[in-house]
Amino acid sequence: MLKFISKKLAAFCCAVALAATFSIPAFASSVKRASGIAPNTAVNRSFSFGINIYNNSHTTTEKKDDATSAWIKASDGHFYVTVYGSTGVGQPLSDETYGGYVTVSDTSAHYLPNMVHENGFGYCTLGLRASEAIANGWASGYWSPDSV
Numbered sequence: 001m002l003k004f005i006s007k008k009l010a011a012f013c014c015a016v017a018l019a020a021t022f023s024i025p026a027f028a029s030s031v032k033r034a035s036g037i038a039p040n041t042a043v044n045r046s047f048s049f050g051i052n053i054y055n056n057s058h059t060t061t062e063k064k065d066d067a068t069s070a071w072i073k074a075s076d077g078h079f080y081v082t083v084y085g086s087t088g089v090g091q092p093l094s095d096e097t098y099g100g101y102v103t104v105s106d107t108s109a110h111y112l113p114n115m116v117h118e119n120g121f122g123y124c125t126l127g128l129r130a131s132e133a134i135a136n137g138w139a140s141g142y143w144s145p146d147s148v
Contacts, residue, residue: 047126048140051079056127057139061089064124064145070112071147072126077139078105079128083114085121096121103131111147 047059064070070083080101084093098113116124124145130137 044142044144046140046142047128049128049138050136051077051128051130051139052136053130053132056082056129058084058093059126059128059143061086061123061125062145064116064122066146067117068147070114070116070124070126070143070145071109072102072104072112072141072143073109074104074107074139074141076141077128077137078131078134079137079139080104080131081110081112082127082129083112083116084125084127085114085116085119086123086125087121088123091123093125093127094119094121096124101129105131105133107141116145 045060045062049057051057064085072081080103081097082095082101083097085096086093096114096116096119098115102110102112104110112126114124126143128139130139
């Protein structure tokens with residue numbers, strides 16, 4: 001009888017563990033989408049470079065597919081972000097930030113409202129400048145030209 005109960009208990013525990021394994025990723029995904037701040041995961045780009053208060057350091061220039069906000073999640077740094085539009089890689093940049101630069105001072109995800117797509121630009125890059133709080137420093141993290 002004890003053997004029978006042990007087998008049933010083990011089977012039940014395995015079933016609960018399996019159910020939990022499949023439900024956790026779905027829950028995390030729905031939280032990201034519900035908050036509205038989720039990158040277009042096909043186009044996430046990492047960045048890592050020195051920044052100062054005098055000049056913008058730029059991320060790579062990437063294709064902008066739609067009118068959604070750009071997205072950034074910093075791993076390091078305290079900086080201001082400006083969204084630039086262009087007609088292609090290596091082309092002149094136009095400040096397309098909607099509502100002024102965004103201050104990034106923590107590691108949470110941030111929307112970067114912009115008018116890149118609406119104003120006819122097909123490419124996007126971010127300009128990062130150190131805040132007065134650090135003057136010179138380092139910025140790293142991930143960004144996407146589009147969000148979900």
